[in-house]
Amino acid sequence: MQLIGMMDSPYVRRVAISLHVLGLPFEHRSVSVFSGYDTFARINPVVKAPTLIDDDGTLLVDSTLILDYLDRKVPAERRLMPEENQERVFALRVNGFALAAMEKTVQQVYERQLRPAERQHEPWFERVSAQMHAAYAVLDELVAGRQGWLCAGRITQADITAAVAWRFTQYILPGVAEAARYPALAALSGRAEQWPEFVATPLE
CATH class of the missing domain: 3.40.30.10 (Glutaredoxin)
Structure with missing residues (x-):
């Protein structure tokens, strides 16, 4: 493979x-x-x-x-997506907002780093930035109060996708999404980056 x-x-x-x-x-x-x-x-x-x-x-x-x-x-x-319906729905919610945060992060990078300065559209940039923060706000609420794995009592796609999204934004847009603003999500990412599967797959 x-x-x-x-x-x-x-x-x-x-x-x-x-x-x-x-x-x-x-x-x-x-x-x-x-x-x-x-x-x-x-x-x-x-x-x-x-x-x-x-x-x-x-x-x-x-x-x-x-x-x-x-x-x-x-x-x-x-399987990384839970089979039990309630846990599966929770994982789907986390994945959806994490993927939205990834997408809006990428759009900001493309707008600032790939599009010529004279063609950049500030209202569009402000919009996608606001959408990214909205996604992270929802994610932080979902993660808050959950210790260890997010659902099903084991690592699932919810843990992986939320943690990967947060780390990506920190890496590619440093200082844009502050940990103090999204403490639960930042804590989850911090824990996840210590897990062997994350250590074996560094962001590079």
Whole structure:
């Protein structure tokens, strides 16, 4: 199994960490969608990270779809999305807001770092920034009061995705989302980055 993409993408990193947690062996190929565009295009013509190639040649894109596919490779009790409905709904809520925070973080980076200064649109930047903070506010409320794992009494996709999202924003937009503003989420991320699966998958 091969995972294609850079670990500075939160979408690639959440899949890599999940593979470690699930105990599924894989080869990571660190190919950039920017500097390695032509190389990536030969692997996947859409040039979308993450790309997963299974041992039978199955090629998948989109981190959430890849993770659903991987969950079906292990017994139900080991899956990263809980089976019990109430816990599953909670994990879906966490994942949804964490993915929104990732998306709005990426949009800010693209606006400031990739778009020429004369074409940047400040109202748009302010809007996506506000959306990112709104997502983190909801996440912090969801995480607050929960010690250890967020649901199901074990590590789930909720823990992974929330922690990866927060760390990504801290890495790519330092100082924009302050820990004091979202203390529960910051604490979860701090704990998660000490877990072996996160240590084995550094953001780089």
